[in-house]
Amino acid sequence: MTHLNVVAATPQIIVAAAGVLAMSMGLFNRYEIRRYGPSAISLAGIVAAFVMIVLLWGDREEAFGGGIRSDRFSLLLSAIFLVSAALVIGLAWRESAAVDRRGEFAGLVMVAVAGMMLVASAGDLIVLFLGIETLSVALYVLCALEVWRERSLESGLKYLITGAVGSSILLYGFALLFGATGTVDLAEIGEQLGGTSFAGEPLVIAAMALIVVGLGFKASAVPFHMWTPDVYEGAPTSITAFMSTATKAAALAAFLRIFQGVLPDLAGDWRVAIAVLAVASIVVGNVAALAQDSLKRMLAYSSIAHAGYLLIGVAAGSVQGAEAVIYYLIVYLAMTMTAFAVVIIREREVENGEMLEAFAGYARARPVLGVAATLAMLSLAGFPPLAGFIGKFLLFSAAVEANMTWLAIVGALGSVVSLGYYLRILGVMWLGTPADGERPARLLAVPAPVMMATGTAAIAIIGLALFADPMIDISRGAAEALLAP
Amino acid sequence: MDLSQWIGILVFFLMGIAVAGGLLSLSMVGGRKSTPVKDAPFESGILTATPARQRFSIDYYLTAMLFIVFDIELAFLYPIALNLRDDGLFALVILVVFVFTIVEALGYVWKKGALEWR
Numbered sequence: 257m258t259h260l261n262v263v264a265a266t267p268q269i270i271v272a273a274a275g276v277l278a279m280s281m282g283l284f285n286r287y288e289i290r291r292y293g294p295s296a297i298s299l300a301g302i303v304a305a306f307v308m309i310v311l312l313w314g315d316r317e318e319a320f321g322g323g324i325r326s327d328r329f330s331l332l333l334s335a336i337f338l339v340s341a342a343l344v345i346g347l348a349w350r351e352s353a354a355v356d357r358r359g360e361f362a363g364l365v366m367v368a369v370a371g372m373m374l375v376a377s378a379g380d381l382i383v384l385f386l387g388i389e390t391l392s393v394a395l396y397v398l399c400a401l402e403v404w405r406e407r408s409l410e411s412g413l414k415y416l417i418t419g420a421v422g423s424s425i426l427l428y429g430f431a432l433l434f435g436a437t438g439t440v441d442l443a444e445i446g447e448q449l450g451g452t453s454f455a456g457e458p459l460v461i462a463a464m465a466l467i468v469v470g471l472g473f474k475a476s477a478v479p480f481h482m483w484t485p486d487v488y489e490g491a492p493t494s495i496t497a498f499m500s501t502a503t504k505a506a507a508l509a510a511f512l513r514i515f516q517g518v519l520p521d522l523a524g525d526w527r528v529a530i531a532v533l534a535v536a537s538i539v540v541g542n543v544a545a546l547a548q549d550s551l552k553r554m555l556a557y558s559s560i561a562h563a564g565y566l567l568i569g570v571a572a573g574s575v576q577g578a579e580a581v582i583y584y585l586i587v588y589l590a591m592t593m594t595a596f597a598v599v600i601i602r603e604r605e606v607e608n609g610e611m612l613e614a615f616a617g618y619a620r621a622r623p624v625l626g627v628a629a630t631l632a633m634l635s636l637a638g639f640p641p642l643a644g645f646i647g648k649f650l651l652f653s654a655a656v657e658a659n660m661t662w663l664a665i666v667g668a669l670g671s672v673v674s675l676g677y678y679l680r681i682l683g684v685m686w687l688g689t690p691a692d693g694e695r696p697a698r699l700l701a702v703p704a705p706v707m708m709a710t711g712t713a714a715i716a717i718i719g720l721a722l723f724a725d726p727m728i729d730i731s732r733g734a735a736e737a738l739l740a741p
Numbered sequence: 742m743d744l745s746q747w748i749g750i751l752v753f754f755l756m757g758i759a760v761a762g763g764l765l766s767l768s769m770v771g772g773r774k775s776t777p778v779k780d781a782p783f784e785s786g787i788l789t790a791t792p793a794r795q796r797f798s799i800d801y802y803l804t805a806m807l808f809i810v811f812d813i814e815l816a817f818l819y820p821i822a823l824n825l826r827d828d829g830l831f832a833l834v835i836l837v838v839f840v841f842t843i844v845e846a847l848g849y850v851w852k853k854g855a856l857e858w859r
Binding site for chain 2: 258276278280283458
């Protein structure tokens with residue numbers, strides 16, 4: 257009880273409290289409260305937490321005796337999670353899982369965000385693991401939220417089993433790290449392992465290997481990606497969008513926190529391992545995506561490939577690398593949300609709305625949405641001058657500067673391959689003809705919250721490119737905060 | 742890389758294999774003789790009274806899980822209370838928050854009808 261400093265942990269506390277409140281709102285008998293209460297409370301909590309983040313922005317402060325750190329890194333990552341949650345709550349406005357169980361949906365999304373914020377701001381291994389478990393358990397339930405649909409249950413079960421395997425491997429790694437250093441405090445572990453006296457120590461090597469594997473499961477990096485396509489395809493689409501943006505950001509935050517922030521002196525040991533994961537993810541993700549006919553599955557493989565691109569920045573092991581990862585996470589949030597928003601809108605209109613043929617001629621019928629989808633796909637593929645290009649450029653140049661040019665070359669080749677499926681989607685959307693007639697079947701009005709969320713994400717793709725400089729500066733501040741003593 | 746300090750683990754591992762492997766191979770050597778007692782599902786001298794595959798109502802599991810939640814809450818409360826005794830009012834706030842989350846969960850379960858015995 258030495259220095260509590262609860263103020264530094266207010267964003268996490270606000271989000272967790274909002275989650276509990278939102279869940280209770282879903283229990284009221286009055287329809288209006290049940291329907292709108294949870295979303296309203298969650299959005300209010302997100303805004304309040306965002307305000308606290310802006311107020312806390314600055315040098316590191318520690319809460320609960322160092323268990324929770326509030327520095328530029330954790331605050332910026334928390335902002336990413338919060339924006340992702342807000343967009344998902346908007347996108348899920350009419351999604352069946354979210355309408356019948358609005359309280360559970362909004363509440364669990366908020367609990368997951370609280371867990372992610374704990375991961376980003378963890379000051380010791382126990383808090384880090386607790387955060388990962390909190391977000392995982394919430395997501396297991398969210399995946400299976402459409403209990404009447406077999407695919408959704410399958411998705412939840414598969415995620416539960418693979419997630420539990422990943423968590424236990426990660427925990428084993430933490431235990432070995434604790435065994436090697438005798439402390440769970442990240443700063444003290446960093447001090448103990450500083451210098452090179454621990455290089456080649458078997459216990460530390462085994463710990464690092466297990467941690468890479470465990471976090472690889474969470475980030476869905478090849479070869480720990482097997483669950484990703486099935487889980488992403490079966491889960492409610494808004495949850496898929498949430499998983500592929502916020503959860504990936506949380507896993508990458510854990511990667512950066514542990515490897516960049518705590519073990520920079522052992523970089524020689526872990527850089528190659530992470531680089532291998534990155535290469536495998538880029539190759540497998542991009543090649544497998546070429547063969548998919550379901551847009552959700554294709555985006556799942558695309559998210560595997562993007563885990564690879566992001567790991568390039570981690571493997572670079574430098575401040576530039578971390579900066580590139582953080583900037584790309586922000587960009588990736590915008591473009592992936594837009595891509596999934598298009599799927600969500602189409603899914604409500606026709607059965608099998610996630611299949612590629614459901615989109616034939618869709619962009620001609622809905623030009624605005626078509627333009628948004630075009631921006632998202634081109635940015636995901638890394639077309640200049642969109643934000644995705646800037647992010648990839650930063651990642652690859654960080655690899656080159658870290659004497660890993662081969663990694664940058666693999667990344668660039670992967671991007672070329674990825675054009676194959678991103679452009680295929682665009683081709684079907686703009687040029688394809690629907691199977692039964694001139695216009696795609698059944699166009700419904702898009703609910704206002706969905707439209708707002710989609711518009712925000714799509715505009716952000718351009719905005720992040722136009723205002724890249726300030727965003728990169730902020731990311732650099734966050735990356736430097738990782739290494740600050 | 743000096744591995745000599747890990748030799749104990751290797752010895753332990755080898756002894757484990759030796760014991761398990763020895764028992765297994767001895768059972769191969771001796772041949773088998775089955776008696777009704779050996780074939781019974783339990784060998785503690787108690788005759789089985791009913792078939793093992795009975796069905797329980799799913800409500801039983803729900804109640805059992807809730808019981809575990811509250812049991813563990815109680816198990817946590819004692820050490821927390823001991824450790825936080827010196828912190829006065831602040832400790833009370835922490836405890837109330839902890840208990841509130843569990844009561845909140847009970848209210849949720851209750852309202853959802855999981856406590857109704859069908």
